[in-house]
Amino acid sequence: MANVPYKIYLNEEELPKKWLNIKAFMKELPEPFINPGTGKPCTADELKPVFCDELVAQEMNTTDKFIDIPEDIQAFYKMFRPSPVVRAYNLEKALGTPAEIYYKFEGTNTSGSHKLNSAAPQVYYAKKQGLTHLTTETGAGQWGTALSMAAAFYGIDLKVYMVKVSSEQKPYRKAVIETYGAEVIPSPSNTTEVGRKILAENPGTGGSLGCAISEAMETALKTPNCKYVLGSVLDHVILHQTIIGQELKTALDKYGVTPDVLIGCVGGGSNFGGLIAPYVADKIEGKNNIEIIAAEPASCPSLTRGKYAYDFGDTGKTTPLMKMYTLGNGFMPSPNHAGGLRFHGMSPIVSKLYHDGYFRAESYEQTKVFEAATLFARTEGTLPAPESSHAICCAIEEALKCKESGEKKTIVFGLSGTGYFDMTAYKAFHEGTMTDYIPTDEDLEKGFATLPQI
Numbered sequence: 238m239a240n241v242p243y244k245i246y247l248n249e250e251e252l253p254k255k256w257l258n259i260k261a262f263m264k265e266l267p268e269p270f271i272n273p274g275t276g277k278p279c280t281a282d283e284l285k286p287v288f289c290d291e292l293v294a295q296e297m298n299t300t301d302k303f304i305d306i307p308e309d310i311q312a313f314y315k316m317f318r319p320s321p322v323v324r325a326y327n328l329e330k331a332l333g334t335p336a337e338i339y340y341k342f343e344g345t346n347t348s349g350s351h352k353l354n355s356a357a358p359q360v361y362y363a364k365k366q367g368l369t370h371l372t373t374e375t376g377a378g379q380w381g382t383a384l385s386m387a388a389a390f391y392g393i394d395l396k397v398y399m400v401k402v403s404s405e406q407k408p409y410r411k412a413v414i415e416t417y418g419a420e421v422i423p424s425p426s427n428t429t430e431v432g433r434k435i436l437a438e439n440p441g442t443g444g445s446l447g448c449a450i451s452e453a454m455e456t457a458l459k460t461p462n463c464k465y466v467l468g469s470v471l472d473h474v475i476l477h478q479t480i481i482g483q484e485l486k487t488a489l490d491k492y493g494v495t496p497d498v499l500i501g502c503v504g505g506g507s508n509f510g511g512l513i514a515p516y517v518a519d520k521i522e523g524k525n526n527i528e529i530i531a532a533e534p535a536s537c538p539s540l541t542r543g544k545y546a547y548d549f550g551d552t553g554k555t556t557p558l559m560k561m562y563t564l565g566n567g568f569m570p571s572p573n574h575a576g577g578l579r580f581h582g583m584s585p586i587v588s589k590l591y592h593d594g595y596f597r598a599e600s601y602e603q604t605k606v607f608e609a610a611t612l613f614a615r616t617e618g619t620l621p622a623p624e625s626s627h628a629i630c631c632a633i634e635e636a637l638k639c640k641e642s643g644e645k646k647t648i649v650f651g652l653s654g655t656g657y658f659d660m661t662a663y664k665a666f667h668e669g670t671m672t673d674y675i676p677t678d679e680d681l682e683k684g685f686a687t688l689p690q691i
């Protein structure tokens with residue numbers, strides 16, 4: 238065995254200076270966004286009222302394989318990057334597996350997840366364009382926290398529409414966001430037309446990412462000098478998150494380690510897309526044949542049980558139409574504890590790669606995920622986010638298969654964040670009150686019935 242340390246860090250000089258634009262590598266591009274009004278592909282000018290110009294340019298870029306990271310952002314990244322690659326020696330031992338397990342840990346910054354990788358450039362470009370206000374949605378709260386950190390740093394006013402169940406389950410998230418100076422509004426709310434409409438139709442709803450997106454977009458359009466920013470799903474977010482995969486590959490290459498299996502959890506697809514990007518770029522060019530797995534919750538199974546179809550990104554049907562794996566914009570996920578994975582759709586890039594067979598997907602029930610999370614915490618020490626624990630669960634399953642077969646595979650997974658604000662969920666698990674909810678086919682049919690006819 239090569240002498241691999243517990244933690245592999247990179248020097249500052251080894252940090253990526255460019256993001257990797259996976260679309261420029263793909264043999265077939267994802268389908269374009271469609272403007273629901275015209276039925277035609279969206280133009281950059283149609284996206285600019287909502288999004289910053291530079292982010293629209295990145296969103297539309299299908300030709301440049303690499304895009305320079307501005308020096309300001311490289312400097313911002315140095316405050317919390319590189320993130321460590323950890324050899325899970327203790328977990329390997331506890332499982333008694335011959336497999337080698339590694340994870341790339343994105344939870345070392347205060348926001349606790351990978352979200353800061355995209356929050357920083359998004360706020361930077363907004364500031365550069367002379368904007369003074371931003372709005373966004375947050376599900377579990379990680380994105381809102383990351384964005385509030387970046388907004389404080391660049392001096393931008395921020396309103397965060399937070400999915401109501403999350404704001405109730407995680408009151409301290411709200412307090413952190415407010416510490417950084419942003420305003421938190423539980424969604425659906427009475428502050429927007431779409432919020433009032435959703436509340437009228439669904440009075441007891443705990444909200445969803447889809448609702449919160451509609452509210453944040455409406456407020457951005459109605460506020461002068463204000464744009465909306467999104468923490469996942471879109472191509473430019475995946476682009477920023479490729480910092481994860483590039484650092485991972487540089488670190489593993491230093492020790493001659495090549496993954497046999499690469500695993501990430503998927504909500505909107507950004508940490509997974511960013512983690513796998515350099516390896517998929519090589520896979521497309523025939524340079525590797527890594528087995529890649531996306532781990533999702535059984536309660537919100539967009540890849541494993543969704544349809545590959547054009548759909549809105551939000552419940553209020555205000556976004557452009559995106560071709561993606563989706564459960565339908567009207568699908569209301571059960572209030573499970575992996576808030577960051579409760580989105581009805583999936584990144585169009587990740588969806589296209591899945592459709593073209595570059596990876597497979599597995600879904601996991603909540604209690605099984607928390608069993609994995611608890612074992613991980615007790616062996617590796619780090620308290621994982623429920624979202625990230627889907628990847629842990631999958632990695633453990635793969636490691637146990639190796640134990641059966643005696644294969645000595647190298648398993649690498651993305652640990653997207655920490656679970657310090659998820660103690661309500663951990664508590665429910667320890668007290669035995671946590672339940673598993675798997676939608677029936679009929680439940681899914683109700684969601685599919687809300688897909689737009691195009």
Ligand SMILES: *Cc1c(COP(=O)(O)O)cnc(C)c1O
Nearest residue numbers: 469504505506507508577624654
């Ligand atoms: C937001 C979040 C996710 C899910 O979002 P993706 O865009 O799919 O990455 C996963 N893990 C953590 C810790 C998150 O905060």
